[in-house]
Amino acid sequence: MADFTNEELLAWLDETLPLERSSALELHARQSPEIRERLESLRQSRDQGGLTLGEIWRRHRIGCFSRDVLARHLRGETGSGLSEQIQFHLETIECVWCRATIESMNETDLTRTTRVFQTSLGGLKT
Numbered sequence: 001m002a003d004f005t006n007e008e009l010l011a012w013l014d015e016t017l018p019l020e021r022s023s024a025l026e027l028h029a030r031q032s033p034e035i036r037e038r039l040e041s042l043r044q045s046r047d048q049g050g051l052t053l054g055e056i057w058r059r060h061r062i063g064c065f066s067r068d069v070l071a072r073h074l075r076g077e078t079g080s081g082l083s084e085q086i087q088f089h090l091e092t093i094e095c096v097w098c099r100a101t102i103e104s105m106n107e108t109d110l111t112r113t114t115r116v117f118q119t120s121l122g123g124l125k126t
């Protein structure tokens with residue numbers, strides 16, 4: 001019996017859930033009205049702006065950043081204060097979640113600026 005956390009369901013809504021897990025969830029959702037209800041209610045909360053993946057995650061971990069914020073960070077578009085927080089989060093805390101989010105970014109996420117961003121984010125695809 002597959003078991004999915006709210007974080008995973010939200011990641012799926014955001015299309016950031018790893019493919020393997022995502023397939024398992026889709027399969028499971030077909031047979032489980034309960035999962036579909038949870039997805040629907042999470043989607044509604046999220047669409048009302050009351051619940052973001054970051055907010056949910058923060059309750060369990062030390063502040064994570066949304067995909068959008070991370071993308072802006074990589075494009076060098078965040079202010080220095082925020083930028084420092086993100087650097088700290090990625091490089092000192094080494095948050096696997098945010099690193100995975102960055103790993104999954106494609107050119108569209110990153111091409112809004114031509115600025116080359118250099119950090120120790122070794123895993124970043126170029």
Ligand SMILES: [Zn+2]
Pocket residue numbers: 062063064065089095096097098099
């Ligand atoms: Zn994080």
